[in-house]
Amino acid sequence: MTENTVRCAIYTRKSSEDGLEQDFNSLHAQREACAAYVLSQASEGWSQLADEYDDGGISGGTLERPALTRLLADIAAGKIDIVVVYKVDRLTRSLIDFAKLVEAFDAAGTSFVSITQSFNTTTSMGRLTLNMLLSFAQFEREVTAERIRDKLAASKAKGMWMGGVPPLGYKPAGRSLAIAEKDAQVVRDIYARYHTLGNVRLVAQQLKAQGIKVPNRKSGTGRALGGGSFSRGQINAILTNPVYAGDIGHKGTVYPGLHEPIIDRVTWDAVQQQIAGNRQGAREQQPSANTSPLAGKIVDAQGEPLLAVHSTKATTPKNEGSAERGSRRRYRYYVSKALQHGTRQDTQEGLRLPATEVETVIAGVIAGELDDPLGFAQRMRLMVEPSDLKVLNARCGDIAAKLRAGEFGIVGDLLSLVRIDTRHLEIILDVTAAGTALGMPLAPDAAPTVS
Structure with missing residues (x-):
């Protein structure tokens, strides 16, 4: 191609798979119209590239599309000057996603043209018009989502099961559920154990000790589920x-x-009363300001727990001839169990860590993760709708601020485990706790923990 040639890539998309098997379908119609438009601009040096970027049967509400991924890769490689589409919503229906795409286009110096709407992102007026149009497309998508949510609520009010991965012990049966007896026995066993022990942690330990794992299942899409030990969140x-x-x-x-x-x-009501009683008891406890939030959750490189201990030292001497005690200060530490009990011959192998410093570092790391709300939600596999973004940003900012202000109790709530040695620190977060703290539901494939 000559220096004046403008390389044009045509992108097409169809939301549903209906009709894709036909010899001439919607994707072909879009491509023909775009090709004719490119040909009409031949005097300007426009030339259609041979590569085809077609996404059939994929929603415009996501950027996870094979052809779009190839298109963006070729744009980044400098192979495309203009992206041509039939309508703007063929590229995306999300205003947030469109902003990301325009940023990628700008970074590569690539323009964007919609042939039926005469938009060109090389001009400021074109940018303004495109953003307005996409705002309406986003509005239409949100209205559709509201209708779906209303229908879902009405169906659930009638007692229907509206899809998704069924709870352990059940299998789908149309708009209802049928009992999968083998797995149901595991559920009944968990309820019986909790009714006896009254503690989720003890139930989890007992199940693990007896080798009882989450039963293997398959989702409707064929994805494997189960196989691991029951976590406290799952129980x-x-x-x-x-x-x-x-x-x-x-x-x-x-x-x-x-x-x-x-x-x-009867069993259900009894278990719910036990759970409510445990929560009430936890609220009524009045922990001191020096409580160690990592107690029971911090281990060394060998997996040995570090004990939360403290020592008290005088900061001002006792007045002579007075019964009053001088001021005293409490110092907290996390100490290797064997070192604390004097079972190590070489005390240099043990750890004795100042608690406040360790908690400050961990709080800072978690706060740094929360500074990127969308990235954090993606790593935790939280389900975030566009309408939830404002709430997500606010809650992440609030928790991060509290962590940096020294409210280390939040650290204990979010953590599953901390593994530490003289050179490394591994922080493992409890995904269920993170979702609860942010008020966001977990994706069906979310793992119990994230390191």
């Missing part, structure tokens, strides 16, 4: 899921379900 989710009592929950409201319960009402 708590099972114990508090009203589906097991024959109900359907939706946004804090519980409706009678169409399915059979795995847990009888």
Whole structure:
């Protein structure tokens, strides 16, 4: 091609797969119209590239599209001067995603043209018009989402199961659930253990000690589930899921379900009373300002727990002839168990770490992760809708500020485990706790923890 040639790539997309098997479908129609437009600009040096960028059966609400990924890679490589589409919403329906695409186009010096709307991002007026159009496209998408949510709420109010990965012990049965008896026995066993022990942590330890793992299942898409040990978050989710009592929950409201319960009402009510009592007891405790939030959650490189200990030293001497004690200060440490009990021959192998310094470092790392709310939500596999972004940003900012202000109790809430030695620090977050703190639901494939 000559120096004056403008390389044009045509991008097409169709949301549904209907009709894609036809010899001439919507993607072909879009491509023909775009090719004719490029040909009409031949006097300006426009030339159509041979590569085809077609996404069939993929929604415009996501950027995870094979052809779009190839297109962006070729743009970044400097192979494309102009991206040509039939309509703007063929590229994306999301204003946030469009801003990302325009930024990628600008970085590579690539323009964007919609042939039916006569938009060109090389001009300021074109940018303004495009943003206005996409605002309406986003509005239409949100209205559609509201209609879907309203239909979902109405269906759940009738006790219907509206899809997704069924809870352990159930399998889909149309708009209801059927009991999978083998897995249901595991659920009943968990309820019985908790009713006896009254502690989720003890139940998890008991199940692990006895080699009882999460049953292997497959999702509707064929993805493998289960196989690992039960986490405390998983056990708590099972114990508090009203589906097991024959109900359907939706946004804090519980409706009678169409399915059979795995847990009888008497057992369900007794377990919920135990859980409520444990929570009330935890609220009534008045921990001191020097409580160690990492207690039970910090281990050394060999997996040995570090004990939370303290010593008290006088900061001002006792007045002579007075019964009053001088001022005293409490110093907290995390100490190797073997070192604390004097079982190590070489005390240099043990760890004795000042608690406040360790907690400050960990709080700073977590706060730094929260400074990127979307990135943090993606790593935690949280389900975030565009309408949730404002709330997500606010909650992440609030928690990060509290962490930096020294409210280390939040650290203990978010942590699953900390592994530390003289050179390395590994922080493992509890995904369920993170989702609860941010008020965002977990994706079905979310892992229990993230390192």
